[in-house]
Amino acid sequence: MKDCIFCKIVKGDVPCYKIYEDKDIIAFLDIANDVPGHTLVLPKKHVLDLDDCDEILYKKVMLTCKKISRHYLGKGFEGVNLVSNCKPCSGQEVSHFHVHIIPRKENDGAKLTLTPANKKENLEELVKKLRIGN
Ligand code: 5GP
Numbered sequence: 001m002k003d004c005i006f007c008k009i010v011k012g013d014v015p016c017y018k019i020y021e022d023k024d025i026i027a028f029l030d031i032a033n034d035v036p037g038h039t040l041v042l043p044k045k046h047v048l049d050l051d052d053c054d055e056i057l058y059k060k061v062m063l064t065c066k067k068i069s070r071h072y073l074g075k076g077f078e079g080v081n082l083v084s085n086c087k088p089c090s091g092q093e094v095s096h097f098h099v100h101i102i103p104r105k106e107n108d109g110a111k112l113t114l115t116p117a118n119k120k121e122n123l124e125e126l127v128k129k130l131r132i133g134n
């Protein structure tokens with residue numbers, strides 16, 4: 001897509017610090033440089049988000065996340081967070097499907113946790129609304 005920054009990176013029109021590439025997938029360092037090794041994994045084809053991505057391509061993206069994550073675990077990182085924002089309300093800023101790999105170390109100070117509300121009252125109603133199948 002013409003105005004998509006990630007499509008420009010895929011085409012080579014915008015430079016990136018490339019970590020991995022194959023026929024369908026590319027991975028490069030996030031320009032934010034907030035956490036060492038913060039990596040973006042995406043399909044070369046322009047799809048908007050996980051909802052717009054077919055299952056075969058989605059699987060390729062996620063298997064690449066696994067491959068890179070395992071590689072990072074062998075490079076001195078002790079864990080990873082995988083995050084994919086879907087739609088603007090979730091914080092998605094670039095509308096080309098991507099997964100963030102955030103490499104982690106004990107006491108690295110990265111804050112990715114939600115605060116538990118410690119109330120169970122509405123879980124009964126929520127499960128009725130959200131359950132898939134019986
Ligand atoms: P989102 O908020 O859509 O989940 O994440 C988009 C990510 O893309 C952000 O973390 C942002 O730093 C990164 N990003 C935006 N523009 C560029 C760019 O031109 N190059 C690289 N490498 N990352 C980018």
Ligand code: ZN
Binds near residue numbers: 007096
């Ligand atoms: Zn794109």
